[in-house]
Amino acid sequence: MTPELHSFPRLAPGCRLNEKTQQPRTLLMPERALRLNGPSLEIVERCDGQHTVQQIIVDLQKIYSKAEPTKVEQDILGYLTLLQKERALDFAL
């Protein structure tokens, strides 16, 4: 169930980030909450229906330019798969 690189992930209805003023930043979902650190927050902020999976990978490879690019890609795909299992994402083509 690996996300399609050209699809546009978007947070599902009822899944949202808490406000910027609230710390720590948290993804709020039905009956669940996920604390977000640096990279996971960067990913979730881009799940807005405007970025493709490929664009998110390119963006994060720039931000984390010291990391191995294929590792960054694998981590992102793994994280998006996890969010998909949580039913936190819709993927538009």
Added chain:
Amino acid sequence: MTSTIPNPLALIAELTHRCPLHCVYCSNPLELQSRTSELSAEIWSRVFKEAAEAGVLQADFTGGEPLARPDIVTLVRAARSAGLYVNLISSGLPLDEAKLAALVEAGLDHFQLSFQGAREETANEISGTKSHAQKLRVLDWLRQHRVAVTLNFVIHRRNIDQLEEMLALAESSCATRIEFANVQYYGWAFANRENLLPTRVQLDQSLTLIKREQERLQGRIRVEYVVSDYYAKYPKPCMGGWGRKLMVITPSGDALPCHAAQVISGLAFENVKDRSLREIWEHSAAFQKFRGEAWMQEPCKTCDRRELDFGGCRCQALLLAGDAAATDPVCCLAPLRPKVDAILAAANLAPVSAAAGLAAPANEPVTRPSWLYRPNPS
């Protein structure tokens, strides 16, 4: 020690005990609170702010029927603007399209629509009202809104054979989540237990079906299944542990560590009208009573599982063992587990009467249990 107490994560706001339904397993106490004792919207607004400041992430609006409060839109707006994620757990009665739109506009995040069955006959029998058709209308209206939708089914002997129909209902709707919670036996459900407990065969069939459906629906609909703990080997970590994660506020403002805590005599509950939420969380004697491990008896006291299930449920210990500090009798290590086994043995010997809405087998008379219905408070 204040510093070792984790923050509460969710606030369960029982906004009212009034309800148009009379469900035979209602989680409200047998002694219902009246309309005149209900907290005002002003006090609830303060409570939501204090909750967010104390670290609470989510507010669960429940009841009774939370929509019975005429100021429900104000309450949703207050909780959302305090910074909380707002869940509404509702029967969908009374609701119209305009009110639903207003709730979403006020910041509602998640609508949990409760169903009593997949078939109208079952649903109406269990709720003691004609409510099923209205729920289907609400489910259809929800398509218009960007809000999470969960279908909540309370599962028992009379509807556990309808899981496939319930899943089909979810698949035909905009729901992203379906929650099957087997009845837990407190209050009204305790009184109606013999007519609600499923058989072992029913339970095993349901587990096989759920596992298959969870895989089939992965990524589309999240399927949650909570088993009746009478059938479990170990007890549930009730409320995530006493005073560890959740706070329940009753319609009149009493702060409880769990929905049923009022059955435990000798516990004094603080009221949010008199104290701040954080003060209550940290210092209330009721929250301290079963927090941590100091209160535990054997076999919990030295058990390796005590940090997993925290000794199980205190209210169940009281109801079945007569001692709120006893090991939860559903635990296979509890001295009183034979009592639970005897209850199960009786449930498994009794014939399963025809599910409502289905013709009875030729050799079985059509029987309808004599339910104790939950009334409406004054």
